Amino acid sequence: MPSAVRHITVNCAEPYEPYALAEFWSAVTGCPVHPEDERGDDEVGLLPLVEGGPMMLFIRVPDAKGEARNRVHVDIQPDTTRDEEYQRLLGLGATLVSDERKPDGRGWIVLADPVGNEFCVERSQAEKDEWDREHPDEN
Structure with a gap:
């Protein structure tokens, strides 16, 4: 049985907060921020526009993005x-x-x-x- 993509996860390092990054991507995509998520949360998701579609998930991480291109x-x-x-x-x-x-x-x-x-x-x-x-x- 094949696997489904459940989340597209985006790392977020200080000083930027996951909720603020989710708001940016919400404005980009039109996907609403999950109603249970709040400012200060370590994980914030965007609801997919299509039922069953993958969520974008923004997670607080301790280290900044390196100089390498995203994989x-x-x-x-x-x-x-x-x-x-x-x-x-x-x-x-x-x-x-x-x-x-x-x-x-x-x-x-x-x-x-x-x-x-x-x-x-x-x-x-x-x-x-x-x-x-x-x-x-x-x-």
């Missing part, structure tokens, strides 16, 4: 354009790590959340569909 990260696909979402996320407190957008519109943007966990912003499905229509021989 696991989240890729998000906005319902607006990639560039609009990029600006929104910067406003929420994300920082730019690298810009991997290509001149033809493909690619992604690597951001970091307030504690340095990296994640990528991809093109929206509408942007991908438009590119596919305009470039049928390159699919």
Whole structure:
């Protein structure tokens, strides 16, 4: 029998608090903070938007993120354009790590959340569909 992904766990070191990081990711994803979780908790979860989907879980850890690239990260696909979402996320407190957008519109943007966990912003499905229509021989 296969295993299901139950949590996507994000480490959170002082001085940033798990609840504050969960609020950031709640604003990014639209997933609400678990109603039983409170400021000061060592573990804070986000309820999945889809029943049975994995929860994002934010856990207090004693050590800061090292300089190495994350081994696991989240890729998000906005319902607006990639560039609009990029600006929104910067406003929420994300920082730019690298810009991997290509001149033809493909690619992604690597951001970091307030504690340095990296994640990528991809093109929206509408942007991908438009590119596919305009470039049928390159699919």
